[in-house]
Amino acid sequence: MRDFQRKRKIRRLLYSRSALAIAFILLILIGKATWGLYVKERESRENLDRVEAELSALTERERRLKEDIARLQTPEGLETEIREQFQVAKPGEQMVVLVGEEKAAVLEVVRERSLVSKFFDLFR
Helix, strand or coil: CHHHHHHHHHHHHHCCHHHHHHHHHHHHHHHHHHHHHHHHHHHHHHHHHHHHHHHHHHHHHHHHHHHHHHHHCCHHHHHHHHHHHHCCCCCCEEEEEECCCCCCCEEEEEECCCHHHHHHHCCC
16 A cells, blocks of 8 residues: 555656646757757758868869969960960061950961971971
8 A cells, every 4th residue: 555655646746737847848958959959060061061162162273273383384385374464476476466346355476487387287
């Protein structure tokens, strides 16, 4: 009988309004903490995606810059870059400026070829 009465006291204590209120408050606190972790995880994932996109853009830029550096280390690449930037011609060349609808001025270089180079061009 005493065992039955002890179980009844425990049940009465567990199912009392104050115990249920405490359990409900704990449930709300656990839910709030879980939601906070979810929000932080989502923000972290978005930041990770953003940083990975920036990293891929920077690696692509690094690759292009290395290609440009390699191109500029050759005499042909250096000459091409100088011609594009400063619109210059070699001695013996003539400059022609074309005016069109799309571009205001386009620089085109016409090289005067010797008779020997014209002859060899026939066989190319």
